[in-house]
Amino acid sequence: MNPIVDKVTKRIVERSRETRQAYLDKIEKAREKGPHRGVLSCGNLAHGFAACGSEDKTSLKQFTKANIGIITSYNDMLSAHQPYETYPAFIKEAISEVGSVAQVAGGVPAMCDGVTQGQAGMDLSLISRDVIAMSSSIGLSHNMFDGALMLGICDKIVPGLVMSALSFGHLPMVFVPAGPMPSGISNKEKAHVRQLYAEGKAGRDELLAAESASYHSAGTCTFYGTANSNQLVVEVMGLHLPGSSFVNPGTPLRDALTKAAAVQATRITDLGTNYTPIGHIVDEKSVVNGVVALLATGGSTNHTMHLVAMARAAGIIINWDDFAELSSATPLMTRIYPNGHADINHFVAAGGMALLIRELLDAGLLHNDVKTICGEGLDKYTKEPFLENAELVWRDGPTSSADLEVVASAAKPFKSNGGLSVLEGNLGRCVMKTSAMPDPDAVIEAPAVVLESQHDLEAVFKSGDLNKDCVVVVRFQGPKAIGMPELHKLTPPLGVLQDKGYSVALVTDGRMSGASGKIPAAIHMTPEAIDGGLLAKVQNGDLIRVDPANGGIQLLVDDAELAARKPAEPTRVEGERSGMGREFFGALRSNMTGAELGASCVFTQD
Known part of the structure; x- marks a missing residue:
């Protein structure tokens, strides 16, 4: 072994x-x-x-x-x-x-x-x-x-x-x-149309046609x-x-x-x-x-x-x-x-x-x-x-790959590691999938742009206020807050910013899941913002350093100032706990463990 x-x-x-x-x-x-x-x-x-x-x-x-x-x-x-x-x-x-x-x-x-x-x-x-x-x-x-x-x-x-x-x-x-x-249309083509739509260069009809040709x-x-x-x-x-x-x-x-x-x-x-x-x-x-x-x-x-x-x-x-x-x-x-x-x-x-x-x-x-x-x-x-x-x-079964662009050997892999980093620092612990990132070891140090919902990003993006190096913080998305939804609406606009040459990253107590791609995404942050996490104290303009190669994530704010800050109160959580059946799950949601413990309501907290 x-x-x-x-x-x-x-x-x-x-x-x-x-x-x-x-x-x-x-x-x-x-x-x-x-x-x-x-x-x-x-x-x-x-x-x-x-x-x-x-x-x-x-x-x-x-x-x-x-x-x-x-x-x-x-x-x-x-x-x-x-x-x-x-x-x-x-x-x-x-x-x-x-x-x-x-x-x-x-x-x-x-x-x-x-x-x-x-x-x-x-x-x-x-x-x-x-x-x-x-x-x-x-x-x-x-x-x-x-x-x-x-x-x-x-x-x-x-x-x-x-x-x-x-x-x-x-x-x-x-x-x-x-x-x-x-297989339907190529994933490259599908991703291209999604990004064009995010930039306003493709309409909804074109986007739907591409999605339907993929999921068919x-x-x-x-x-x-x-x-x-x-x-x-x-x-x-x-x-x-x-x-x-x-x-x-x-x-x-x-x-x-x-x-x-x-x-x-x-x-x-x-x-x-x-x-x-x-x-x-x-x-x-x-x-x-x-x-x-x-x-x-x-x-x-x-x-x-x-x-x-x-x-x-x-x-x-x-x-x-x-x-x-x-x-x-x-x-x-x-x-x-x-x-x-x-x-x-x-x-x-x-x-x-x-x-x-x-x-x-x-x-x-x-x-x-x-x-x-x-x-x-x-x-x-x-x-x-x-x-x-x-x-x-x-x-x-086969003893060698029929397409070395898709399946490599263990002796000559695409990368020497599995492309998953655990980041730890004063913000807490989180994970980052680096296998699809163009530069998985790149350090990103940039001012925070703080949001409480993935739906808020679109307006900020369209206004041009994100045309800069930035770390987008989307908080109050964790298991106890609103059930830890996936935040894939963030991916196309952040991808556009990355393609424009800006240094961007995402930090969140929500999820990105199996479709995590080229954007450095520090996800599953625990403790979550609503449960004592320092994410609740991050303010717009605070410098955040994301360092996947060394497993670090740090809010670069003086400890004394952080101690004096009061955590932000969530403004949208209550509204996102009802409707579409969400009100029936309050008791389960309040008992969910942190992400590293499985984000579960059926196992007790350690």
Whole structure:
């Protein structure tokens, strides 16, 4: 093993010793109760299979055949989740063919950040992860199931499903993707039109035409944001079938993989001899594998919160120092938009998951001695799925990249590190994704321009007041303030300023997520402004120094003056806590932890 990866893993094991053991004890007690239908009363059981056919009822009465619960995040507004409409019937048929039963245990909400960007609904996005975890847990709480299939893809859905699955860690859980849409117009062209629109050189009709040509069919968006980061991380953690993350929907191979995932769930229940619960798969080594793969591909900064929360659901404690140290040892091996012009389909064509995992294993950057839904060893994931005479088979994956502009080798990477910096200073702690920045080591020292909303930037930008070197501070955007929305409306105008030659950066307690691009963005600032953070004392014109190479972020104001300043009172927060359903989430929002603790309302503050 790479010595840094080994050291960080051992540190996480030691840090998590008590909490991990408590978790393992909990799921072992749940297992000891046996097949849960056996503890149900006759009335309970009758309710549980009342709508089943006679054959399924007979199977469920016997307690010898598996009953697999299906948790689905289907809706047909999300292009990524629209294919799930037909999955339950398909899954039930596949499981029936091997003599077991499947039931839809429940559905979870699935919102799209792409639809809610810049809208009031975006304030519910991050908190929806924990709502999904709770909703999924309700679906699995009926004690009817020997295992489950989790149907989810996008931003907060998969992390929420993982958190819920781990709360039922004594059960096997198989995650079932649906795949990305085919490629549309190039990401370079799409980004160009967006920037023209920000400059007033393209109209709304032209912008909509470009967006529609990019997001054009069923399937996951093809850029490398949080949705595709989710799929990559979950596969590397051994919760998908090998090579199943990025097969396009509506294809024979996609259907074969869905059927195989359903059948695999029946093979690893406690009714047989290959019991593999998710609580044993997700351990300290698999979590480190997920972080390393994320860093090696320049994945979503959202996972600096999601992976923290997912790990905590398994009794494992990780923090941003672990991310930063692993980033220093992990080479950047892919160029996928926004870190390059290729999309996720080009990544697959260049070698995909099998090549990525092979390279990282050979470089000693991934732990091979882990459990997966397919048995022991991550090396099983260096194989690719194919159809031979209509039968699903796995063959050895490629040993070299078919396009070195998209997938590099670990020996000759695009960059020597994973492109994630943790910045710390008197303003607090935050993260910065540097993998897409033209000069990731550039120090930016400039006067602050202080805003309370991304919506305020447009007027300042159009007035010309931003035509200067500046650090734009957008505060009162954190989890407790308004739910920590993504702030992507900031990106096009700041990109214009950068192209004009100005030195610009963003500092915020909000998010930028998987689409973080060329703008130096110090995000997820903790403590947040509304919770005692120094961001609340920043004033227009204050000098701020952002130094990603040395991990520093500093408000260059005398300590005595800062001590004398009163924190600014938020003027917009109350108005952004109601409407569009936001008023229902006040109790959850007020209990959310800081970003480094997972920005969660279901885990207690340390």
